[in-house]
Amino acid sequence: xxxxxxxxxxxxxxxxxxxxxxxxxxxxxxxxxxxxxxxxxxxxxxxxxxxxxxxxxxxxxxxxxxxxxxxxxxxxxxxxxxxxxxxxxxxxxxxxxxxxxxxxxxxxxxxxxxxxxxxxxxxxxxxxxxxxxxxxxxxxxxxxx
Amino acid sequence: xxxxxxxxxxxxxxxxxxxxxxxxxxxxxxxxxxxxxxxxxxxxxxxxxxxxxxxxxxxxxxxxxxxxxxxxxxxxxxxxxxxxxxxxxxxxxxxxxxxxxxxxxxxxxxxxxxxxxxxxxxxxxxxxxxxxxxxxxxxxxxxxx
DNA sequence: ATTTATGCAAACATTTTGCAATAAA
DNA sequence: TTTATTGCAAAATGTTTGCATAAAT
Numbered sequence: 001x002x003x004x005x006x007x008x009x010x011x012x013x014x015x016x017x018x019x020x021x022x023x024x025x026x027x028x029x030x031x032x033x034x035x036x037x038x039x040x041x042x043x044x045x046x047x048x049x050x051x052x053x054x055x056x057x058x059x060x061x062x063x064x065x066x067x068x069x070x071x072x073x074x075x076x077x078x079x080x081x082x083x084x085x086x087x088x089x090x091x092x093x094x095x096x097x098x099x100x101x102x103x104x105x106x107x108x109x110x111x112x113x114x115x116x117x118x119x120x121x122x123x124x125x126x127x128x129x130x131x132x133x134x135x136x137x138x139x140x141x142x143x144x145x
Numbered sequence: 146x147x148x149x150x151x152x153x154x155x156x157x158x159x160x161x162x163x164x165x166x167x168x169x170x171x172x173x174x175x176x177x178x179x180x181x182x183x184x185x186x187x188x189x190x191x192x193x194x195x196x197x198x199x200x201x202x203x204x205x206x207x208x209x210x211x212x213x214x215x216x217x218x219x220x221x222x223x224x225x226x227x228x229x230x231x232x233x234x235x236x237x238x239x240x241x242x243x244x245x246x247x248x249x250x251x252x253x254x255x256x257x258x259x260x261x262x263x264x265x266x267x268x269x270x271x272x273x274x275x276x277x278x279x280x281x282x283x284x285x286x287x288x289x290x
Numbered sequence: 291a292t293t294t295a296t297g298c299a300a301a302c303a304t305t306t307t308g309c310a311a312t313a314a315a
Numbered sequence: 316t317t318t319a320t321t322g323c324a325a326a327a328t329g330t331t332t333g334c335a336t337a338a339a340t
Contacts, residue, residue: 027294027339049329063297068330070295072232076249078285084227084234087217087305089329101275104221110273116282124284128255130246132286137261139269140223141277172314172319194304208322213305215320232330234304 011094014040017079024077031062035070036093039080045090045109078134085109099137106143156239159185162224169222176207180215181238184225190235190254223279230254244282251288 011017017036021028034055039046046054052067071091075082081094085102101110114137121132156162162181166173179200184191191199197212216236220227226239230247246255259282266277 025294029295029339031296047329061297064329065298065331066296068232075229076231078249082229084220084229086221087213089229089234101269101273101277103275104223104278110275112269112273114269124246124257124259125286128246128257130248130255130284130286130288132246132284133249134286135282135284137280137282139275139277139280141270141275141279143275170319174314174320176321192304206322209305210307210323211321 011079014093017074017093020077020079021074026073026077031066032070032074034060034062035067035074036080039091039093042092045083045085045092047088047090051091081136083109083138094134099139101139101141103143104140108143156224159238162219162238165222165224166219171218171222176211177215177219179205179207180212180219181225184236184238187237190228190230190237192233192235196236226281228254228283239279244284246284246286248288249285253288 011020014036017040018028018033021032021036026032035051038051038054048067048071051071052062052064055062055067071080071082074080075091079094080091083090083092083100099112099114101112102108103110116135121135124130125132156165159181162185163173163178166177166181171177180196183196183199193212193216196216197207197209200207200212216225216227219225220236224239225236228235228237228245244257244259246257247253248255261280266280269275270277
């Protein structure tokens with residue numbers, strides 16, 4: 001909650017994500033924590049399968065069902081994010097209202113931090129009747145040419 | 146190309162999308178045209194399966210492979226868009242730099258038109274070395290409460 | 291004690307593959 | 316003509332389901 005009454009997502013680290021879960025009434029199960037820890041350690045975004053594999057390889061047992069249920073719940077709540085990349089659905093941690101620059105030629109994703117003016121957010125809230133929780137901007141462009 | 150040298154996506158209708166394909170050296174096959182026409186007629190976003198089904202029901206024959214290959218190519222080029230919604234990957238037409246408001250409680254997607262200031266775009270281009278072609282903003286929030 | 295969350299195994303759905311045939315330029 | 320695109324049929328992936336068990340609050 002900032003001075004304009006705009007509720008802003010303030011997840012900066014894995015611990016914040018866990019707190020957010022609790023604040024939302026989600027239980028912090030061993031498996032859910034595993035996923036959050038993994039995503040906050042990982043540099044890249046991971047697919048559901050990669051998450052399943054990596055955790056089990058580390059001896060952190062988790063089933064397929066739990067992976068999917070958790071990814072769905074966590075991304076719906078804006079605790080993690082889901083991006084489409086080259087026909088794959090990848091999940092990653094969120095740090096603030098960060099955005100992506102997708103290079104259409106190099107297939108690279110560059111993360112940038114970009115904050116929209118709070119009066120713009122407020123205007124959108126008034127126009128649509130939706131209380132904005134978080135947002136994400138995807139830019140698409142070409143590195144070369 | 147506007148006066149600031151920012152290349153902006155100017156697809157307003159199906160015809161524009163077809164022109165864009167040609168400009169990119171993509172051939173306008175019967176199947177590709179079917180998909181574009183369908184997406185520009187449809188109000189909602191459609192899954193690959195729905196696109197396949199609808200076209201074939203209309204007697205517009207198309208195979209699975211072509212649907213997938215086209216959706217991949219067209220969304221990569223920013224001619225159509227791909228959104229994650231409730232664990233499903235949905236495709237839809239693009240009208241300008243439009244954005245989405247995703248209601249986390251009602252599961253509704255509201256389309257809004259939102260133009261970022263061109264000097265911001267320019268700044269990002271300078272910072273990242275990526276020529277922005279188009280962008281999309283996703284807002285997440287709650288309608289009630 | 292009360293729910294939420296897990297996870298198996300099986301069904302179901304989606305996506306990719308190689309490659310010969312086809313059609314757009 | 317040349318080359319991108321198609322589409323088949325099968326394989327490979329990815330995702331969901333019901334439901335009894337386990338674990339978090």
